Amino acid sequence: MNLILYGHDFHYEMEALCRLFYPLQPIHVIEKGSSLGEQSEDDPITAYTGIHPENGKIKLTASLQIGEKKETAEDFFHAKDPAFFGDEKERQLAVLLFGLLEKACGFTPRWGLLTGVRPVKLFRRLTEAYGEQKASQYFREAYLVSPEKISLASKTMHREEKILAQNSPRDFSLYLSVPFCPTRCAYCSFVSSSVEKTMKLIPEYVELLCKEIEAAAKQAEKLNLHLVSVYMGGGTPTTLTAQQLDEVLSCVKRSFDLSFCREYTVEAGRPDTITPEKLAVLKKCSADRISINPQTLNDRILEVIGRRHTAKQTREAFLMAREAGFENINMDLIVGLPGESVESFYNTLNTLLEWAPESITVHDLALKRSSRLYQEGKIQEDAAAASVMLDYADRVLPENGYAPYYLYRQSRMVGNLENVGFAKPGFESPYNVFIMDESQHILGCGAGAVTKLCVPQKSGQRIRRIFNFKYPFEYISRHEEILERKEQVGKLS
Ligand code: SF4
Known part of the structure; x- marks a missing residue:
């Protein structure tokens, strides 16, 4: 799989996201405008994520090409969400790519966008900052985590607390x-x-x-x-x-x-x-x-x-x-x-x-x-x-x-x-x-x-x-x- 990045350095997150859907495939990461990586011409799958300025706004684009078929998703960067601990542009770009991969692979990862080792630790940080209800809502709406996994994270967090x-x-x-x-x-x-x-x-x-x-x-x-x-x-x-x-x-x-x-x-x-x-x-x-x-x-x-x-x-x-x-x-x-x-x-x-x-x-x-x-x-x-x-x-x-x-x-x-x-x-x-x-x-x-x-x-x-x-x-x-x-x-x- 080729993964092309443009205008951002969210290399790790985008690659981890692709790996959720293609766990065993080698992923060739190519940063446009830098010397990182080379595209494999033989690979039928190419994902693209880019951030471009457009009419004074920031435009986020993701596309996925499998063989001849190509799908694209675009959005404009929204105001920063204070509940998010990382870069909001990164998350919004991940949402676009996730949607394309989900559709192409016919599979919805139940932890959504989360690729990290410690989801409960993140859930606790959100709970401490905003309360558990908001943390659950954020897991669901921002990270696209399934209700069952949110419930598991919550139960585990309460047991850990003791x-x-x-x-x-x-x-x-x-x-x-x-x-x-x-x-x-x-x-x-x-x-x-x-x-x-x-x-x-x-x-x-x-x-x-x-x-x-x-x-x-x-x-x-x-x-x-x-x-x-x-x-x-x-x-x-x-x-x-x-x-x-x-x-x-x-x-x-x-x-x-x-x-x-x-x-x-x-x-x-x-x-x-x-x-x-x-x-x-x-x-x-x-x-x-x-x-x-x-x-x-x-x-x-x-x-x-x-x-x-x-x-x-x-x-x-x-x-x-x-x-x-x-x-x-x-x-x-x-x-x-x-x-x-x-x-x-x-x-x-x-x-x-x-x-x-x-x-x-x-x-x-x-x-x-x-x-x-x-x-x-x-x-x-x-x-x-x-x-x-x-x-x-x-x-x-x-x-x-x-x-x-x-x-x-x-x-x-x-x-x-x-x-x-x-x-x-x-x-x-x-x-x-x-x-x-x-x-x-x-x-x-x-x-x-x-x-x-x-x-x-x-x-x-x-x-x-x-x-x-x-x-x-x-x-x-x-x-x-x-x-x-x-x-x-x-x-x-
Ligand atoms: S470390 Fe665990 S998984 Fe690996 S060989 Fe030993 S018992 Fe098996």
């Missing part, structure tokens, strides 16, 4: 990254390394991760911060052996005061990595919440997506965790998996409801171009089915005592939908809420981890980020630099 109200400026969360998995799922684009190739790196990784945890603890102490949540993610942290897990989690216990901690989560994502020994280590080291992720309970689909476990193994892992005393278990599902029917998803969700974990997170499959599914041409996007599945989850989970408490979106999701965490009252993960709201310090340790510090300013707050190297090999070979970067934490208050 958790955010507990936050104090001296609180922080600790994130531990273990970017290893037993095998790579076919839909994954994560930097996670398969242990088949990188098993030999793990012992050194564990040792250096402990050093970084100790360094982070010193910085937290310097700033007089209180640790309120620990989240060990990945990857699949339970790829580590029981002994390696013990090394890392004992180091956390030694290095930090856990008495303020409201949550200690370990992602035990792949059921085939869970053993009674590992669960005993987690318990011993104070982890109180784990995530066991079936994604689906359909064995045929599990095979297609390259997960080397069965529904039966998931059930066994769940019972094993209950047996080990875990009373706060999350389970992740994905809608939009290739070949999965609506009925199959209903069966999976209904079975999970019988098992009754404390929280269920429903993800919409993200169509990643670096995933094996994409590379092998096996992605089949069925936006309508994914939408029906999410609607079912939005309906039956609340009927069974779960409420949405955090929500985020990614680019290239099937049908441009969302990921939603549902939890029984009192079992929400504060970490998930804080990471979405970006209102709490997070000290990240491990490959790919990002430390985020909320630095107060006169006009609100600014987030300072300190990045770790992404890949385990770099993390190990350049660990001195990682420790130097950690030193910056204490200087940033």
Whole structure:
């Protein structure tokens, strides 16, 4: 697809909008009058957005050409709307292009023009500024969000508020990254390394991760911060052996005061990595919440997506965790998996409801171009089915005592939908809420981890980020630099 821009620099928004409708197509962006991009002559689809002065006014134009057929929409720029946080010209131009794409593709994205990761955060900012009724109206009329998604944003916002109200400026969360998995799922684009190739790196990784945890603890102490949540993610942290897990989690216990901690989560994502020994280590080291992720309970689909476990193994892992005393278990599902029917998803969700974990997170499959599914041409996007599945989850989970408490979106999701965490009252993960709201310090340790510090300013707050190297090999070979970067934490208050 060619995307031509003229007289504006809304490159990011216009491209994101085109991607809602053409998630897998390469988009060639051409800025008229600049040297950016080259038009692909072979591509049958060309979108144009331009801003031109005309008779003392500002004219906005969008057009969409598919083969020989071309449609155009025009409008004049209206007075600035005070409720809008960005550039109103950008929004009005997006409305024109959205209308053309919607008509050509016969599909209306239910989040309308919104392409960002955190729609609930935007909804809250509008609510704080203008009240919830106006925020809803603005979502509907300005961003073209569907009533169902506005209702979801509102419910999620109210649930989040209770958790955010507990936050104090001296609180922080600790994130531990273990970017290893037993095998790579076919839909994954994560930097996670398969242990088949990188098993030999793990012992050194564990040792250096402990050093970084100790360094982070010193910085937290310097700033007089209180640790309120620990989240060990990945990857699949339970790829580590029981002994390696013990090394890392004992180091956390030694290095930090856990008495303020409201949550200690370990992602035990792949059921085939869970053993009674590992669960005993987690318990011993104070982890109180784990995530066991079936994604689906359909064995045929599990095979297609390259997960080397069965529904039966998931059930066994769940019972094993209950047996080990875990009373706060999350389970992740994905809608939009290739070949999965609506009925199959209903069966999976209904079975999970019988098992009754404390929280269920429903993800919409993200169509990643670096995933094996994409590379092998096996992605089949069925936006309508994914939408029906999410609607079912939005309906039956609340009927069974779960409420949405955090929500985020990614680019290239099937049908441009969302990921939603549902939890029984009192079992929400504060970490998930804080990471979405970006209102709490997070000290990240491990490959790919990002430390985020909320630095107060006169006009609100600014987030300072300190990045770790992404890949385990770099993390190990350049660990001195990682420790130097950690030193910056204490200087940033
Ligand atoms: S478990 Fe998660 S991180 Fe690991 S390969 Fe699968 S999708 Fe990727």
